[in-house]
Amino acid sequence: MLILPCPWCGPREETEFACDGEVSSVSVDPATASDGAWADALHNRTNRKGMHREWWCHRRGCRQWFWIERDTATNQLRNSGLPGTES
Amino acid sequence: MRIAADQAPFARIDRSRPVRFVFDGRSYEGFAGDTLASALLANDVRVVGRSFKLHRARGIMGQGAEEANALVTLGEGAATEPNVRATMIELTDGLVARSVNTWPSARVDLGAVVGWFGLLLPAGFYYKTFMGPGQGAWHIYERFIRRAAGLGHAPRATDDRRYDKRHAHCDVLVVGAGPAGLTAAIAAADTCNSVLVLDEQTEAGGSALGMPDRIVGMVDRLRSAPNVRVLMRTTAIGLYEQNLVVAVERMGDNTADIRLSAQRLWKIRAERVVLATGAIERPLVFDGNDLPGVMLASASATYAMRYAVACGRRAVLVTNNDGIAKSAESLRMAGIEIAAIVDTRPSSALAPDGIEVLRGHGVVRARGRSSVTEVEIAPLTPDGKQFLPRRRRIDCDLIAVSGGWNPTLHLLGNGAGRTRYAPEIACFIADDLSPTVAVVGAAAGELGEGYSVRPAWRMPAVGRGAPWRQFIDLHNDVTVGDLALAARENYRSVEHLKRYTTMGMAHDQGKTSSVNALGILSEAIDRPLAALGTTRARPPYTPVAFAAVAGRQIGALYAPKRELPAHVAHLGCGAVFAESGGWMRPMHYPLAGESTADAIRREVLAVRNAVGIVDNSALGKVEIHGPDAAILLDRLYSNDWGSLAVGRARYGLMLTEDGMVFDDGVTARLSDTHYLMTTTSAGAGTVVDWIELWLQRAWRDLRVFATPVTHHWADLTIAGPRARDLLGRLSLDMDLSPEAFPHLAIREGTVAGLPARILRASFTGELSFEVMVPARSADQLYNAVMEAGRDLGITPFGVDATLILRAEKGHILIGLEADGTTTPDDLGLGRLVSRKKDFIGRRSLTLADRLRPDRPQLVGLQSDDDRVLPGGGVVWSGDSKLGHVVPMSSCRSPVLGRCIALALIAGGRDRIGSAVTVTAIGSQHRASVVSPVFLDPKNGRIYV
Structure with a gap:
């Protein structure tokens, strides 16, 4: 079980958090995107082996969302930050 | 046989304390300090089991966790534990054990005949014989094979011993209390605040036990150090990321003292881990x-x-x-x-x-x-x-x-390191270790001088x-x-x-x-x-009883049970409860001698003809505060919100980004900057999460807060043609007349002396007031309503009656009709999709797939006979499959006198008026497709 750093509450166990998958780098304008581009932005993820950025929410705590870099192969954690600094 | 005391001068058995035990029905004697294995060997019991596949006679081959033969079933009755290594069982008085995989006993095993055919059961036997063309044979032979090849049997009775869990944190965790582990722990104790030492044996010392000198004084030194804790009989079964070590401590096994937990599962977080796990x-x-x-x-x-x-x-x-x-x-x-x-x-x-x-x-x-x-x-x-x-x-x-020798490195299997082959000592040693994990002693390949x-x-x-x-x-x-x-x-x-x-x-x-x-x-x-390369050793290092993993989270403690605020009042009314949407909710309220079906029918008719009360407290409630609250609602809901006046309420749909309906509810405007949102019961948590996600990650410029208040407010809904009469009898400081308090409006004031919010909205299709009061006052309001409405025929109704009442009106339920694959238009709610504004899910509603004419659409079904249509049944037109009957929507309508159901079928709205077949396992029905609104399509009963 991971221990994750909540930006407000500090290190807490994974069971207090919810993960929302990788931070998507795709940005499309819904008004102009083709069906294919829109569906791709909605559903497809890189699913990288190694370090990537993903969203977590301290769901059973202060409800703060944050991003963190996690190695999907080793679970090693690196930088994290509040929403707005993810890209 | 036992060796004379002078020939094993450092032995750890206590010859003054004989211990009696039973193995395979025979009684033997050992000494305190023995394991079951050492006591059996002392009694010259050489055959202790039969092998897994070939039923060959097997004896004890090891002395610890490496033992591959001597698996026994320990204990009797409910406390039986199968497949325990005899080498790991501390001998205690009255211990009872049996060999596994033998019949009638290890010495005389009839299954041994299999051994003669050993050549017939080579590698891949199962694959070759029972997969591919031969797979049919598996069904025939499975039960014979399972009986012949296998290990001990799990007990059928409930084990009522206690199993516990504990958490621990330490600077240094030393796994293994042999000479290397003791040395490491003593060194750590001098420099670290807290040291925890685990060892699976009954006493510290490891390979030095029974040997002269090597560890003299070390254990005492550790025990006297205030910053060291030593846990014996404790096996580290896994080492996970961030140095989480899970260990099982065997406590009162084989003792009759039920105050002790049988085992404890430890979850230990250590800054540093030292593996002194020895070698096998x-x-x-x-x-x-x-x-x-x-x-x-x-x-x-x-x-x-x-x-x-x-x-x-x-x-x-x-x-x-x-x-x-x-x-x-x-x-x-x-x-x-x-x-x-x-x-x-x-x-x-x-x-x-x-x-x-x-x-x-x-x-x-x-x-x-x-x-x-x-x-x-x-x-x-x-x-x-x-x-x-x-x-x-x-x-x-x-x-x-x-x-x-093989260094014991199983705990590295989960990412703390790898192993590499060291040809000079012909074994695998640790490699690429995590910086916070160290390996010492024989585990590190130190196998002795020269x-x-x-x-x-x-x-x-x-x-x-x-x-x-x-x-x-x-x-x-x-x-x-x-x-x-x-x-x-x-x-x-x-x-x-x-x-x-x-x-x-x-x-x-x-x-x-x-x-x-x-x-x-x-x-x-x-x-x-x-x-x-090697295969990866997976946790657990040694088998763990499921009971230890479950701990106390069994039976009533398996999951928390949420009771409604008026639970006691429901009990008083004779409610039958079931879990629904995460709450224990009244299903129905049978009178003495009344059948379930009769009770539900009576409750439905009371709501249609007089007045009923239902506890809707489980509905999610969210307070939305802030100058941008209206903008938030406009983005969350697919329909328009900007024009909602203070004091009025509106039904809305929330969509996921792919355009599917995921929650619904009525939201009311209490002031310019203050709204009360209601959600489904099951969605109470997810909707708040959803709002937070968008507010924090996408719409950080909006000045608005969302606060969940589900548990703060009880919601008792009074529904039926006499609802207004009944509510008027409670001391009330608001005008209930249709002009002053129209449908889809909210009023704040006091009811029966309690601060209250009353929301006029209807799920049943009848005139209906949701009276919200502080949760602690729920019983008080409930009793006041029951008292005031006695002569009006006030009837408590539950979830079962609600399901029928809503099906008659064709009101959707999230999770049933809105099953995550239906759009507003599929559900006949296309009018709730705004064309004027942007909202979550909008783009997806114009994807080609969402515009298919054969999308599933919500319709009503009316059975041609008097049989209830099967929920989940398949709907056919001739040979073509159209869709399914929505589960829990099918019922015999007491008002209509017919069996009705809701269904999602391809191009459904164009099929209204046509005949279909409905099939389920063992039954076939004929039905006609009708509008999903069976009763009062103009809502005359609501707008009174």
Whole structure:
């Protein structure tokens, strides 16, 4: 079980958090995107082996969302930050 | 047999405390300090079980967690624990154990007949016989095979002993309290604030137990250090990321004291972890190496010195390394005659006093009927691949073997490090360790001063049948023959080989077999061992009882139960409860002698004809505050919100980004900047999460807060034509007239002396007021309503009646009609999709798929006869499948006098008026497609 750093509450166990998958780098304008581009932005993820950025929410705590870099192969954690600094 | 006290002067048994125990129905005596294994050996019980597949007689081969043969069922009745290693069971008075996989007993086993057909059950037997064309046969033979091949049986009765969990944090965690672990712990205690030491044995000392001097004083020093905690009988079963170590502590096993928990599962977070897990000796692979009386040399030495047990009278030692000298010394000290040491190496420094060393020799076979009586040896060719003539037989009842040592590194299997082959000591050692994990002692490959080894993965086979009696994995009955066959069939990857032959699986996880198997595979396919890789040892290191993992989270404590705020009042009304949407909710309220169906029917009719009360407190409630609240609602809901006046309410749909309906509810405007949102019961949490996600991640400029208040407010809904009359009887400070309080409006004030919000909204299709009061006052309001409405026929109604009432109106339920694949238009709610504004899910509603004419659409079904349509049943038009009956929507409508249901069928709205067939397992129905609104389509009953 991971221990994750909540930006407000500090290190807490994974069971207090919810993960929302990788931070998507795709940005499309819904008004102009083709069906294919829109569906791709909605559903497809890189699913990288190694370090990537993903969203977590301290769901059973202060409800703060944050991003963190996690190695999907080793679970090693690196930088994290509040929403707005993810890209 | 037991060794005299003066020949094992440091033994850890207490001869003044005899202990009686029962094994396979016979009574024996051992001493305090014994394990079940040492006590059985002391009583000369040589056959303790039968092998997994071939039912061959097996004896004790090890002394600890590496034991592959002596699995027993421990205890009786509900407290039975199957498949426990006899070497790991502390002997206690009255202990009862049985051998597994035997019938009627280990000594006389009728299943042993399978052994004669051993050649018929080679590697891949199951795959070859029961998959592909032969798979039908599995169904016929499964129950015979399962009975013949297998281990102990789980008890059927409930184990009512207690199992607990504990958390611990420490600076340094030392796994293993042998000499290396004790040394590390003492060093850590001097410099760190908190040190935790675990060891699976009953006492600290590890390999030094029973030996002179080495650890004298160390244990006492640790015990007296205030910053050190030592947990014995505690096995670290897994080491996970960020140094989470999970360990099982065996507490009151075999005791009758129910105040003690039987086991504790520890979850330990350590800044640093030191693995002092020691090493496990490797067996040697030769013909008949599974015969009782063949055991690890180190184990026979441990039995002699620590337990004062001689595993034989006359021993032959077989080795490929110098470590055997220590074992030989121990055996000789204990008075066991050593006939010879057979050393597979052509030359070695091994030269113990007065013992014949046969260099360059190997074992042709072990001989004996049910246990070893002699060993046949012969000189080896220099490459070790063949025997030379000049065979020789030596009488002996113990063959003590050492094929080298494997550092115990199973805990590295989950990412804390890797292992690499170290050819100089012929074993795998730790590599690429996490910076916060250290390995010390034998686990680090420190196998003694001047330790030298030359691999001898297997002895040459003499005779065609010999490879099938050269056991690599005693636990799973995998032989050299199996492995060679698998290699010939091209199972050359170690991962494939493991699964195909079952080598290294189950309890054992390859503790004594995996490295030998790699060595043999490497020779068989002529690839260097280091290039083969290894299979990953998976947790748990030793088996864990499910009860320990579950802890106290069983039965009523399995999951928290949420009761409605008016729970006591419902009890008083005779409610039958069930869990729904995460709450214990009244399903219906049967009167004395009334059937469930009659109760539900009575409740429905009361709401349609008089007045009823239902507890909707489970509905999610969210307060939305802030100047941008209206903008938030406009983005969350698919319909327009900007125009909502203060004091009014509106029904809305929330969509996911892919355009599917995921929640609905009525939201009311309490002031310019303050709204009260209601959600579904199950969605109470997810909607708040959803709002937070968008507010924090996308719309950070919006000045608005969302606060969940579900548990703060009770919501008692009064519904029916007499609802207004009833509510008017409660002392009330608001005007209930239709002009002053129209449908979809909210008023704040006091009701029956309680601060209240009343929302006029209807799910049942009747005039309906949701009265919200502080949760603690729910009972008070409930009782006041029941009291005031007695002569009006006030009737409590539950979830069952609500389901019928809403089905008659065609009101959707999230999770049923809105099952995550339906859009607003599919549900006939296209009017709730704004064309003027942007909202979550909008773009997806114009995807080509969402515009298909054959999308599932919500319709009503009316049965042609008086049978209730099957929920979940398939709807057909002729031979073409149209969709399904929505589960829990199907009912016999008391008002309409017909059986109705809602259904999602392809292009449904165009099919209204047509006939369909509905099928389910065992039944077929005819029905007509109708509008999903069966009752009062103009909502005249609501707008009164």
